[in-house]
Amino acid sequence: MTLNDSRILVVGAGLMGAGIAQVAAQAGHAVDLFDARAGAAEAAKAKLAQTFDGLVAKGKLTADAAQATLARIAPVDVMATADLVVEAIVENLDVKRALFAELELLLPDEAVIATNTSSISVTALARGMRRPERLVGMHFFNPVPLMKLVEVVSGLGTDLAVAQAVFDLAARWGKTPVHTRSTPGFIVNRIARPYYAEALMLLQDRVAAPELIDAVLRAAGFRMGPCELMDLIGHDTNFAVTNSVFAANFFDRRFTPSLVQQELVDAGFLGRKSGRGFYRYPEGAPALPAVAIAAPTAAQVVVHGKGPVADRFAAALPDAARELDSDWTGLSIDGRQLRQTDGRRAAELSRSTAVFDLPLATSGDIAYAGDPSTAAWLTVLGLAPRAIADVPGLIVARTIAMLINEAADAVSQGVCDEAGADAAMKLGVNYPAGPFEWLARWDRRAVAALLDRLDQHHRGERYRVSAYLK
Ligand code: NAI
Secondary structure (H helix, E strand, O other), X not given: OOOOOOOEEEEOOOHXXXXXXXXXXXXXXXEEEEOOOOOHHHHHHHHHHHHHHHHHHOOOOOHHHHHHHHHHEEEEOOOOOOOEEEEOOOOOHHHHHHHHHHHHHHOXXXXXXXXXXXXXXXXXXXXXXXXXXXXXXXXXXXXOOOOOEEEEEEOOOOOHHHHHHHHHHHHHOOOEEEEEEOOXXXXXXXXXXXXXXXXXXXXXOOOOOHHHHHHHHHHOOOOOOHHHXXXXXXXXXXXXXXXXXXXXXXXXXXXXXXXXXXXHHHHOOOEHHHOEOXXXXXXXXXXXXXXXXXXXXXXXXXXXXXXXXXXXXXXXXXXXXXXXXXXXXXXXXXXXXXXXXXXXXXXXXXXXXXXXXXXXXXXXXXXXXXXXXXXXXXXXXXXXXEEOOOOOOOOHHHHXXXXXXXXXHHHHOOOOOHHHHHHHHHHHOOOOOXXXXXXXXXXXXXXXXXXXXXXHHHOOOOOOOOHHHO
């Protein structure tokens, strides 16, 4: 089965539908664009023409290409038959089901219906359809012309050939499609939950200020820290998604929403759009205060452990001795210890110990807890140590471990495969690496041990270790 030469009907000419019509037309398809609101499809096409004018003026698009794309988009007042319908109407189960019933009266048996729903079960949407096997999710990301990821969502009744045809079509449109089963949040919205949830837990436990949490995660390669990102998304929207994933998982406490975020929503501090969230706008996050760190000195330094972090210390300290068989990573400095976090708190280890966060970066801020004189040795790696409260897994390590854990659960439950999870997180939310890429660079047992320690500390379901990691 192929949809590569299909005639396409896009239903819903809003933000997403207009973008979908554009990419389909740019790939050469004839596209009908329909919206229940009179004039909306015409207006969407006029807006696209305006965007194209701008791109042509900047030399980013030829006038011929713009003209040809626009000529392929036909705003229509009545839905006509098509080989593929892409639905991008309001996010409401009953309204979408009513549309599919209407479409099935119109479409030939072999036509495919793809829904762009971001949160409704494809399995549930297909219920009551004459041919439920032809319904598949085709979940684009906003803005559609720029975002590469498409989650191809199979419901329980979806024909595999239909899902594959939509997958192939998305690839032909220049997108990176990823197969997923219809489960709450699909891939991206599910695996991303801990990125927000861990920051909110750290804030609730008063471990560090939002600007510090943001700084260390930015240093770890994320484009935005979780607090500034929630401020951008809007706390109302982010809280609603968290609540819906929580409810959809039968209130699995793993996904419990945060009182910290509830308060922001209650106060109307919704983020950028309301002028205030964690930060005030337009200022945004305040800069971290400078910290003066005296150059560390010692009589005897030993590098402990194997692996990339130990190697970095050894390269930076050529005169240091090396203890390759040590069961921890870091430095001993005249008997004091500087250890990479394994989930234990500095206070549980020994006196005059500091634990430091997972050092994904070669420069920038890194969190530590414990003895500041020991932590000063992080500067030899080019990192700027920032003190936080002594909690298991600090900031980056626990966040990455939880992202890996959620991805591991998704894979072990057959939601997607490892490559799909990695592609989805890199392309859907711009993560600097995929969860399984992080896992490959870290260590399965170390991740499981760190999560176990978080679990022992917090005693709840949130840090339950995925069977995949055990
Ligand atoms: P939107 O509000 O911009 O557009 C929806 C359009 O559908 C409106 O123009 C409305 O008049 C039309 N419409 C409503 N009911 C209709 C019906 N019964 N028949 C025909 N047209 C109808 O919404 P947006 O943001 O484009 O979202 C559309 C779908 O895409 C939703 O299911 C949403 O969950 C999903 N989505 C949205 C994303 C986003 O970032 N906005 C991202 C990914 C998916």
